[in-house]
Structure formats: C-alpha cells, structure tokens
Amino acid sequence: MTTHHGASEAGRSRDGAVAPPEPLPDPTDFAARAEWGRAARRRSPRTEHADWAPAADRPDPVALLEEQAATRVPELIPIRHARMMVSPFTFYRGAALIMAADLAHTADSGITVQVCGDAHLSNFGVFGTPERKLAFDINDFDETLPGPWEWDLKRLAASFEIAGRSRGFSEAERRDTTVAAVRGYRERMHRAAESRVLDAWYDRLDADTLAEWVRAEREAGHAEKEQVKRTDSIIAKAKTRDSMKAFSKLVRVIDGKLRIAADPPLIVPVEDLAPVGRTHADDEEAMRELLRDYRTTLPLARHPLDEFSYLHMARKVVGVGSVGTRAWIVLLRGRDDEDPLLLQAKEAQTSVLERFLGPSAFDHHGERVVRGQRVMQAASDLFLGWQRVRGGDGVERDFYLRQLHDWKGAFDVETSVPSGAKLYAKVCGETLARAHARSGDRVAIAGYLGDSDRFDQAIADFAVAYADQNERDHRAFVAAVQSGRLEASEG
Template sequence: MTIQTPASVRSASDVVPPRAGDFAARAADGRDPRRRTPRSAHEGWMAPPTRPDPVALLEEQATTRVPELVPIRHARMLVSPFTFYRGAALLMAADLAGTPVSGITTQICGDAHLSNFGVFGTPERTLIFDMNDFDETLPGPWEWDVKRLATSFEVAGRSRDFTDEQRREINLTVVRGYRERMLQLAEARVLDAWYDRLDADRILDVITAGQSKRTVDKLAKRTDAALAKARTKDSTRAVAKLVEVIDGELRIAADSPLIVPIEQLLPQGRTRDQEEEWMREVLATYQSTLQPQNHPMREYSYVHMARKVVGVGSVGTRAWIVLLRGRDDADPLLLQAKQAEASVLERFLPPSRYENHGERVVRGQRLMQAASDLFLGWRREPGVDGIERDFYIRQLHDWKGSADVDTMNAATAKAYAHICGETLARAHSRAGDRVAIAAYLGRSDRFDHAIAAFARDYADQNDRDYAAFADAVASGRLEAAEPA
C-alpha cells in the first residue's frame, strides 16, 4: 500500500469544481482514495529525523517583518503553549506536508485554530458564526485544516487543565461535528448546502442539543453575554477608544509601539498633503475590488491613519488602521489594512494563482465564508519605505466576537468544538467537492479517532517546540519584550 502525501499528490493551484450532475461518480471519487490512504493512516504523529529546527523557521519568518515589532510577537507567543501554537502556523504546515492525504483538494484556511472562529456582522446586519481569519488560505488538502483545528483544542485543553478523557472527548467532538455536517451537506439539495450557515440566534440550540437543563442554563448565560458584547464592537466604539481630537481635528491616538500615527513613520520631508493625496489614491483604487461597485465607500473621505499591532501570529506584519469620515465627524468609519504575505502553505503546495496576496486572501475568504465584510478588498501599495507590499482591507470592528480560551470550561469547550467542526465543514463544502469529502469520511467514527490521536501527539510536539522556543528566548537567541 502506498499512502499519499502532498509530495506525491501535487495539488492544483486552484480547486477543481465538482462534476455537474454525476453525484454517484463524485462519491466514488471520495471512496476510492481510502484504498491508498485509509482513514486510520491519519492517526498519530511522530517527528521525522530530518525535521527542521522550529526556532530557525521562526527566525526566517521574522526577516520580512517590522524589526522593532518582532520582539512583541515573540513575547506574545511566549505566554503559553497555546499562544505559541497560534503563532506557529509555519511549523505545523512544514510538518503536515509529510502526512497522509486523501488527494481531495479544497480551499483551506491554512490556520484553522479555535481562535480564528467567531461571530461577526453580515452586510444584511445579521450576526453569524463563521471562520474569520484567512491570511494563509490556499487550495490544499482539507485534512490539514481538520488536524490544525483539532490540535488547537487539545493544546487549549491542556492550558485549562482538562483531564485526558475530557480532552479526548472534545477532540472527537470537533471531528465528529465536521464529519456529520459534511455528510448532511453532501446529501442536501444543492442550494440548501450552499446557503447553510449558523446564525447567532441558532447557536444556543446547536450547542445545547441533548444537554442537561443545568448545562443549558450555564451555556445560555455565557452565549448571551458573548453575543451582546460582540454587538457593541463597531466603528463607533472603536473610534471612542482609538481616536482623539487634536486642534479641532480627529486623529488616531498614539500608543507607541502598538499604535504609531503615519506622520511619525513618514520619510523626512514628506508632507501631510502628500500623505493625504497618497491615501486618496489608495482608497480609490481599492474601491475597484469591492462588491458591489455602487458601494458606500464612495461617500467616505480620508482623515488619518496609523500602524497598529494586531494578533499573535500577525505581529510584525504591517497593519494599518484608517480613519474615514462620512457625513461629518459624527459619522466615522475605521478600516484595517493588513499586509498579506505569501501563505505559509506555499512552501509545500503550488503557489497561489493570484499575483497579489491581498487578492488571494480576499478571494479565499469570499469562497469559504457564508457572508463576508462589505468593505473587504485588496490593494498593492508602495509603503512609506518605497517597497511594494500587498494588503487586504476590511472593517476594523463589525460585531466581531470570539471565544475566551482563558475562561472556557470543559463543557463549553466541547460545545464550541462542535460548532467549529461544523463551520469548517461548511467552508470546505463551499470551496470543494463536499460529496467526495463526505464519501471519504464515511459514517463510521474511524476518522474521528485517528484525528483525535493525531491531535494528542501533535500537542506533545507543540509542547516540545514551545520549550525550545522558550530556551531560545532565555539564551538570548531570540528577543522577546512586550512594550512597557
């Protein structure tokens, strides 16, 4: 038996659409790979002797980032094995490149850990639960996303001191949620499968199915509080926190090095008028990538911008917040322009078909999400240092909310694992052949147990990598420092 790996099955640079009408043949396309790569082949993880030095990979990744921000990234990764895992997508991609695959390709997230799921507002002003980070998206093996998601629950469960049995049950739940939803989507009417999504008002029903009244009451309280908090996160609140009035004008408040206004980064001799002319051109070009063409963005004008440190894994990439004005100062909008580099997956899979990595992110996000931000677009732009870089642009806050790992108990984690697994299945089903993936998975729990075992073993690897990373910081090889 020859088990397939990405090295032996080179994915296309784009996802091949499923064949029209012939659903039986599509199912056979999913069952046939079981002979080459049984579902049990995904079980477990053991590092090969030639595995690269994880610290060296992180050092290499830092070379394209803002040098003064790299120590902040390292400090945030150093907090715990889970925050390290969030910043170590490249390490896991390198490891996944040698693992078995079915050979079925879809658009994948590339960084499908549990903190990259959450609620946000749709253009129709409905709150939904979906994936919300696509910096690494690329066509690739769907199994990679499932393995990264399941492992994130194992790593987070250890940080919360869940028992071995609790973590195992959570890991099985996330994969079972993925498999069962994929089976349902494969058997659904075509439009029902495409329209399937999880609205916020259905979250509680989904996560409390079959639970005791006591558990339902606890989950209801937590869910209602999280959704209420998410609805307060909009431009109005963001402006109140990030913007001040200076000499009668709105300006993004400095909080160096986390927030640095543009005028503090411009080359000497560049004027404010030049900055504003540059940004008007940027925003005009960016509008051509928006949907629809008759877009409210046309009614906004540029006010100010600043560089802002975001996330854990993204720290050090260039991210800007842009303040815009609508009717007047009481009608503000904050956008985020985030640098898009080559996906960490591109070292191990064919490169993106899109020359602009901002477009790669946006196209992948629109394909995988049930609904996307109205202001989601892309732009290639010479930076203040004159170097061209790719960016994608979106609203800074739009009813966005995510799970708080630090307060999550085992019951909540299991419920959250279920909806994350289902949500990943929805995303993969839109982007690839849901019938083939479902046929490969089947109705038994063989795949569930294989991935749960992988998650356990790979979390051990993450612990070892975290220890090596901490040693590198302690020895001075890597610098880690949060701002005072």
C-alpha cells in the same frame, strides 16, 4: 518537501508518497463522486491520519520563525516573540508555518478544497454580515490557499487539545472535545453531501440559531446553564463592538481634528513613521489615490465607501501570529465627525502553505486572501478588498482591507470549561465543514469520511501526538529567547 497538486491526485500515504492519480468523476454524477471518496480510503487509509512523528529532516522550528521575521517590521518582532512565549497555546497560534511543514509529510485523501491554512479555535467567531445579521464563521484567512482539507481539520483538533491542556482539562475531557470537533465536521459534511445543491452552498450558522441550539443542548442535558448565559453574553457584546465602539477607544480630538491616538509601539500614527519633510497633505493625497484603487476591488457599482473621506491612519499591532506584519487602521469621515468609519489594512504576505502546496494562482496576496475568504465564508464584509502599496523603502507590499470592527465576538479560551469547550468544538467543526463543502467536493469528502467514528478517533490521536510536539517546540522557543538567540519584549 512533498507538494500537493490537487484533487486529481489519489492521496499520500504516511511516508508522503503520492499514489497514482485516478480520473475525477463528472460533477453531475453524485454516486460516482461518493465512490471516488470511498476509494480514496484504500489509497490513503483513514487510520493513517492518527500518525505523527517528526520527519528525519524536520526543520528547526526556531529557524522557521527567524525566517518569517526577515520580512516583518524589525522593531515589532520582539513583541511577537513575547506573546508566543506565554504558553504552548499562544506559541501554537504563531506557529502556522511550523505546522504546515509538518503536515506536508502526513497522509491526505487527495481531495482539495480552499483551506483556511490557520484554522485554530481562536480564528472562529461571530461578526456582522452585510444583511445586518450576526453570523458565526471562520474569521482569519491570511494563509488561505487550495489544499488538503485534512490540514485545516488537524490544525483545529490540535488547537483544542493544546488549549485543553492549558486549562487543566483531564485527558478524557480533552479527548471528548477533539472528537466533538471532528464528529461535527464529519456529520455536517454528510448533511451537505446529501442536501440539495443550493442548500449546501447557502448553508450558514446565524447567531440566533446558535443560541437556540445551545439552549436545546441544555434542555437535553448536554450543556450547563452557564453555557447558555455565556453564549447570550458573547452575542449581546458582539453587537456593541462596532465602528463607533472602536472609534471611542482609538480616536481623540487633537488640535481640533479627529486623530487616532498614539500608544507606541502598539499604535503609532503615520506622521511618526513618515520620512522627514512629509506633510499630512502628502499623506492625504496618497491615501485618496490608494482608496480609489482599493475601491475598484469592492463588489458594488455604488458603494458606501464613495461617501467617506480620509482623515488619519496609524500602524497597529494585531494578534499573535500576525505581529510584525504591517497592519494599519484608517480613519474615514462620512457626513460629519459623528459619522466615522475605521478600516483595517493588513499586510498579506506569501501563505505559509505555498512552499508545500505550490504558489497561489493570484500574484497579489491581498487578492489571494479576499478571494479565499469570499469562497469560504457564508457572508463577507462589505468593505473586504485589496490594495498594493509601495512603501517609503521602495518595496511593494500587498494588503487586504476590511472594517476594523463589525459586531465581533469570540470564545474566551482562558475561562473555558470542558462542557463549553466541547460544544464550541462541535460548532467549529461544523463551520469548517460548511466552508470546505462550498469550495471542494463535499460528496467525495463525505464518502471518504464514512459513517463510523474511525476518522474521528484517528484525528484525536493525531491531536495528542502533535500537542506533545508543540510543547517540545515551545520549550525550544523559550530556550532560544533565554539564550539570547531571539529577543522578546512586550514593548
């Protein structure tokens, strides 16, 4: 596999060969940075990004998923497989490793940013900031690592092509959507490159601004009335999805005490997984120690966590691609039983990008996720931190922690219409550009992208070709389940 070593490289051509490096310009020389980006077009032409064909030694996609399963909870793997079987889109959500292996053979400009690593359309949404604002941003960083910015953009564009197919959009409608995502990225990156330095760093999209923009698009004839209503509904609903809402759904009074209710195999209380002879007092003492360690990774000298005490925890199945990794919900108590807090502790394994881009600078994968998220997001959860835990099997595992729900809202793929998908694609493209502009050389990237739509069209071509590949992989995956090679069950 090709390994990418950072922005000092001059980019890869379609055969994966790395061109001789050129020295990076002085960061205070903005004209030289722009020229460096423009020069990268000669080394790695923008039109080459349209190319996709499986490598001669392309690994078996089913084998890659089997390899991933080896480090996950065995009894949960069939649930992951069942969720991925549903459609080519749900398969794509779980296929980040497969796409990373494919992207390692594609062209890139040689400009490194902090990449999300799994920037498909369902990993964006609205959430609450510590300032109690509702913001729109990327919300999943399990695979984050420094790498080529094009990889995130290609994964995003392909997700819109694949989702559009699942919704029955026409070829022209899908093309408009993927081009909108890339154009949004390119235009926002140009604005960031031309902005004052701190304006580029502080730039973010608040939900109220998003709603105003959708209304303006409606008045200009670029959006339907329904899109305005849906945007307002998502924002309003997000503000109701907080810890109290999650508390009412997940927690019950059992034997006079607040406990997370069992719903196996999707939610399993800790006592049902603990070794024989282990008591709740044992769990409570262990959690107090773990919370003290986790507390040291939080940014404030005085933090709200200090006023909460541990009550209970349970393992919870989450998402599609994450199913099988260990994820816990932790119930904490503040002033009284009417003052709860629910945290999510999610296992952080090796990023799917590391075998192609090199190992993370952090030996703790929870820290890798948190550090990457803090760089890419305009504002991050006040409870975002990390922890290393030795399990009952003696294996040390890395986790990152955050609030379970804090004003969360998301675009509904299953009910999307072409005009709404196009608006959403533009917002996602712009949001990805903001994140990359903070962590990479926005001036060089803008120089590489240029002012024409040449790059936009190339990525849209790639999205079509890769969606075809994803459909072939999905068929192979379904066949592997039907043959008995893989097991699938909703549980």
